Amino acid sequence: MKVAVLSDIHSNLEALHACLAHARSKGAEQYVFLGDLLGYGADPKACLEIIAPMVSAGALAVMGNHDEAVLGGFCENLAFAARDAIYWTREQLGQPERDFLKTLPMVSRKDNAFYVHASAVAPERWTYIDNVVTAAKCMKASGSQLTFVGHVHHQTLYYTAGGGAAQVFIPVAGVEIPVTQHRQWLAIVGSVGQQRDGSPPAAYLLHDQHRESLTYFRVPYDYLSAAGKIRAAGLPERFALRLEKGS
Amino acid sequence: MELTNLQPGIEVDSFHVGEKIHEGGMAVLYRVERQGGEFPMLMKVPRMEFGSHPSCYVGFEVEQMILGKLTGMHVPRWVASGTFEDTPYLVMEYVEGRSLHEYADHAPLPADQAAHLVAALATAVHDLHRQEVIHLDIKPANVLYRAGGEVVLVDFGLARHFHWPDLVEEAFHKPVGSSAYISPEQIIGNRDNPRSDLFAIGVILYQLCTGRLPFGEPTSLSGFRLRLFLDPLPPRHWVPDLPAWMQEIILHCLEVDAENRYATAAQLAFDLAHPDQVPLTERATRLKRSGLSSIIRRWWQSLRTEQRKHEVPTTHLAQAPQILVALDPGVGQEALLRAILAAVRRAAAADDNCRIMCVTVLEPDISTDQETGHELVNSLYTQRLVELHHWAAELQLPQYRLRFHVLEGANAATVLLDYARQNHVDQIIMGARGRSGLRRILGSVSARVVAEARCTVTVVHAPSA
Known part of the structure; x- marks a missing residue:
């Protein structure tokens, strides 16, 4: 079975469409959404109209910090511009969408895989895994052979080495990486809807359970339209620019 | 199940275990069979018991x-692997053939035989590099010969795939490899240079030609480090009548600084297959090591060498392409020859390490008169060669980047295609020629080369008046 793992969609409908179509063409049969379905982008409702039925049909989804923020509170942990997007998003959603968001669990497990938005260590604290120390702690806490996380928008692969330390590897897009059984692997799958590495294409990961491999993908999509919608909605200009520049 | 001590006749998964064919410190090998198996297979079982070396x-x-x-x-063709926890094993094709180790036992070998054996090895290594993998443990025992003479490389336990995490590097943090064959850069912990495999091939060539190992088999780190600054005694010190071209090739492979070695295994394979084409430098006739001053300089550098990051093998290979230029010199097609020259100049400027092979094809059967025919062909051959050199002089490239060949054959396209395949050519540059009636009937050479070559082909047109 091939599992497409998509994270940080951030209300970017064009990028979501492109990644789902790409994953289907690669033979994905199961889908996992690692949170931050909303925030930043201009299509929150349209994105949920795609994702919620997929979850009803068996796809997995977990809560992200932006999704939690949409449900209420003052969003103290978000930057001002991001808060503006959250307030705007709240106005776009109806009760069914809010009900769907409330059902999202913090973590999810299936077989040898563990899914969480930020870190398996206290998921509600939304820690960023951006070095080998936090990565090692996360793998220890998850206890699974494979841990999939989002939150950090850069595609990265961590793995355990001797003595419990973690090593880091920057994957090459489109290259299948075998993940051997007696190590733990932590995959940061990248962001579907908002890039921060200077390159606009959307990112997601395909996990081939049968071949025991991970393939990171970058998928070109119509980011000009997505950016145009952000401007038309009156959302902060920097979120539109970010899609155009990829950073 | 104790996999390292299986009795013949037992079944492991779907494999029927046969005799144990090797028992080493790292792994045990068995012959195995399977229902419907199309080729001989072996099972490799790593030693995982208590006290085993972690590298297992x-x-x-x-x-x-x-x-x-x-x-x-x-x-070797890959068949299956067992799970790591319960049944760690790999099943792969069993290559029935001699290993280079057996040949090395009979060293010193004649230079021609050594060149023939190692050219096949270099071809195999080039194929590996094309797949983004560096072997990093090339030694005679890991080189097997198929019945047709092609080399099969085995034992990828220390290899590096450039698109995957390097599990070996993080596991050891110290040089790993076979002490006789390991390259200087591997000793300082650098596992990302395809030319490390060329160094190991140089050690093998040295061994085959002299019966000695250029750096011995040191056991301590300081012994390993010697090769960072102390170059080996030239092979001719041991075998005074070793051909100069062979010493040139060996010492070219054994350069301490990887940048000074052959750019690719394909270039090395070419030189081994065409000894008469090897440009000889001071290396070829050297009888002593470098002077004390350069040894001291290298020693000083070895203490402060920084790790340099290298590009992935295919990127590296792309910068050192083999370019075949097919032309018909001196036939009054000056405009076309100038256009080809311009095309080659562009290619040579783009890639610093590219090799230009200038080739022309001579049609046989010039004359039916045996005696004079032979002489005529010989003088034509020389004439064509001179013309090729003359044409290429305008490229103003150093000699080591150029090779010249006058090939013979009735069908120019077939001759060029064979040559391109045998010499790992990455691009063919040739002229589009003629609208003559004869060509219309026979079909043009370039059209067939374009259709059948397994590399890029550039067909150059003379600017129309």
Whole structure:
């Protein structure tokens, strides 16, 4: 079975469409959404109209910090511009969408895989895994052979080495990486809807359970339209620019 | 189940275990069979018991990852692997053939035989590099010969795939490899240079030609480090009548600084297959090591060498392409020859390490008169060669980047295609010629080369008046 793992969609409908179509063409049969379905982008409702039925049909989804923020509170942990997007998003959603968001669990497990938005260590604290120390702690806490996380928008692969330390590897897009059984692997799958590495294409990961491999993908999509919608909605200009520049 | 001590006749998964064919410190090998198996197979079981060297674990894991991905005739065909926890094993094709180790036992070998054996090895290594993998443990025992003479490389436990995490590097943090063959850069912990494999090939050539190892088999780190600054005694010190071209090739491979070695295994394979084309430098006739001053300079550098990051093998290979230029010099097609020259100049400027092979094809059967015919062909051959050199002089490239060949054959396209395949040519540049009636009937050479070549072909047109 091939599992497409998509994270940080951030209300970017064009990028979501492109990644789902790409994953289907690669033979994905199961889908996992690692949170931050909303925030930043201009299509929150349209994105949920795609994702919620997929979850009803068996796809997995977990809560992200932006999704939690949409449900209420003052969003103290978000930057001002991001808060503006959250307030705007709240106005776009109806009760069914809010009900769907409330059902999202913090973590999810299936077989040898563990899914969480930020870190398996206290998921509600939304820690960023951006070095080998936090990565090692996360793998220890998850206890699974494979841990999939989002939150950090850069595609990265961590793995355990001797003595419990973690090593880091920057994957090459489109290259299948075998993940051997007696190590733990932590995959940061990248962001579907908002890039921060200077390159606009959307990112997601395909996990081939049968071949025991991970393939990171970058998928070109119509980011000009997505950016145009952000401007038309009156959302902060920097979120539109970010899609155009990829950073 | 104790996999390292299986009795013949037992079944492991779907494999019927046969005799134990090798028992080493790192792994045990068995012949195995399976229902419907199309080729002979062997099972490799790593030693995982208490007290085993940790490299057994990592080596097994790395080989499992890399061998499963490699394709082509220069690696054993991969069949299956067991789970790491319960039944750690790999099943792959059993290559029935001699290993280079057996040949090395009879060293010193004649230079021609050594060149023939090692050219096949370099071809296999080039194929590996094309698949983004560096072997990093090339030694005679890991080189097997198929019945047709092609080399199969085995034991990928220390190999590096450039698109995957390097599990070996993180596991050891110290040089790993076979002490006689390991390259200087591997000794300082650098596992990302395809030219490390060329150094190992140089050690093998030295061994085959002289019967000695250029750096011995040191056991201590300081012994390993000697080769960072102390170059080996030239092979001619041991075998005074070793051909100069062979010493040139060996010492070219054994350059301490990887940048000074052959750019690619394909270039090395070419020189081994065409000894008369090897440009001889001071290396060729050297009888002593470098002077004390350069040894001291290298020693000083070895203390402060920084690790340099290298590009992935295919990127590296792309910068050192083999370019075949096919032309018909001196036939009054000056405009076309100038256009080809311009095209080659552009290619040579783009890639610093490219090799330009200037080739022309001579049609046989010039004359039916045996005696004079032979002489005529010989003088024509020389004439064409002179013309090729004359044409290429305008490129103003150093000699080591150029090779010249006058090929013979009735069908120019077939001759060029064969030559391109045998010499790992990455691009063919040739002229589009003629609208003559004869060509219309026979079909043009360039059209057939374009259709059938397995590399890029550039067909150059003379600017129309």
